[in-house]
Amino acid sequence: MAIPIFDKLGMYLRRSPVAKIEQCVKRAAEAGITVPFPNIEAHYLCGGDFAVVLEAYILARKESVQTCLDELCAIDLSRHDPLEAVRLAIPAHQLAFDKYAPDKDEYIEGACRNGKLVRATCTLDYTLPVGSVFGTKLEQVQEALAARLSVWICGAVDEAMLERQKANCEEDLLGRAVAVMPTIRKVTVDYKFET
Numbered sequence: 001m002a003i004p005i006f007d008k009l010g011m012y013l014r015r016s017p018v019a020k021i022e023q024c025v026k027r028a029a030e031a032g033i034t035v036p037f038p039n040i041e042a043h044y045l046c047g048g049d050f051a052v053v054l055e056a057y058i059l060a061r062k063e064s065v066q067t068c069l070d071e072l073c074a075i076d077l078s079r080h081d082p083l084e085a086v087r088l089a090i091p092a093h094q095l096a097f098d099k100y101a102p103d104k105d106e107y108i109e110g111a112c113r114n115g116k117l118v119r120a121t122c123t124l125d126y127t128l129p130v131g132s133v134f135g136t137k138l139e140q141v142q143e144a145l146a147a148r149l150s151v152w153i154c155g156a157v158d159e160a161m162l163e164r165q166k167a168n169c170e171e172d173l174l175g176r177a178v179a180v181m182p183t184i185r186k187v188t189v190d191y192k193f194e195t
Contacts, residue, residue: 016044057069057082072085109150112161124138170188
């Protein structure tokens with residue numbers, strides 16, 4: 001939908017970013033979203049960035065996140081990132097593993113210094129990055145964390161030491177996981193002693 005010439009003239013007089021408004025109208029039409037151009041102009045005049053709001057709304061529709069343009073505009077005007085708000089609202093997925101790699105039969109286990117055998121399980125909470133292939137990254141994360149878990153188990157003297165160091169271990173693993181796949185939100189470690 002083209003903006004009528006007299007409306008454009010009014011926008012120029014109000015010092016509105018006409019080119020940005022036209023881009024937003026075009027992008028919204030491509031995505032099948034109807035947004036009146038006066039609403040876009042009002043958002044820019046209030047100091048917001050409607051292009052970011054629009055991308056956040058398109059992402060929300062794609063990921064089935066319940067929101068509306070007004071809510072995302074309010075987030076943008078409050079100096080927060082609407083795209084980040086939508087990303088945080090995307091339902092999380094979980095991956096639990098107890099092996100070094102999906103195609104290996106070796107469990108993540110080791111012997112504490114007191115000789116007891118310990119087997120560990122790691123659970124990752126993550127969101128799917130939109131439009132990217134993430135399967136290989138999850139495998140890389142699994143392999144990196146499994147090796148680190150094994151070192152953690154073998155470095156502990158006994159169950160009490162494992163329990164005391166568990167929070168530090170999870171924090172360390174989260175840092176390593178996020179370096180490979182930034183959409184990982186949480187890493188949880190469980191372990192049990194083998195009899």
